Amino acid sequence: MSDKEQQVSRRQFLNYTLMGVGGFLAATVATPMLGFAIDPILKVGGDENMVAVGDISEFGKEYKRVDFKLTIKDGWAEYDRVYSAWVRVLDNGEVQALSPVCTHLGCTVQWSPDEHPNQFYCPCHDGLYDENGINLPNTPPTAPLAVYQYEVREDGKLYLGQAISREELG
């Protein structure tokens, strides 16, 4: 290899140095901006937090309806939405927090109206579920009511999060 081939001129050296430093500076500025820009898209299905809906001692064997507000972060949008749940505590201490959204076409079900005691009833198309939220045969719903994620925390309060279908729960 000749000396001529190995030589780097002053002009080339300065060009390479400036390109390297410039590229590094551009990457330093652009990377966090790109991260902020695309981060919400990467969060599939939005980000829902959990909220306290009352002291666990307020809930007993009978279903009680609670309405609570969750702040939904979906991509760049952030908005409040009011959810409802039918909540009771079984003898073994397990909490049942059922979504009132009918699995037929999305109406809000009622618990134990006069005509349908101890059942969840959908007033839109006469859908029926048993007391555990399991859909009854020969009525429009084809799946049980979804269940809310829940936690009973050290402060003694019941926290509810996102409703999940029984199919997803497995």
Added chain:
Amino acid sequence: MKWDQASVETYLKNWEVIDTALIPVIKVELGSQAAESINRAAWVYGIANQLEEQLAGRVILLPAIPYTHTAEPVINYLVSFAEEMSQKASNVIYLTAEQELREKDAFNPIKLLVIDLAEKAIQQPSTQDLFDVAQKYVPFLIRLWQKG
């Protein structure tokens, strides 16, 4: 059910059982009255959305009908619009905050739900406010269906 592309497939599969059209009626006032007009509209839209969420399987929320100043022309329009809609939706419900429509409401069988906003119209509604007010109108719709 919403009148949008995300819902259209579900609507097309089930339109025969989605028999209730809910239509906001909004009084639009420009100029110095615009702020109150916008607030009243926010309440009506918000309550309509909450009702749709509660009863999505049987209610389709249609685009709002605007009007301005005089109530008579819009009432005539609402009557004919409901007649046409009733061929595909047996219940056509108008939702408004304008008391003047109730006063002029000589029509039947059109159903007009008039929200009594009173002092509420001067404030922006919160999600909870809208939810609470909408709850009062859910039984009306259920009774309507029970009557058949």
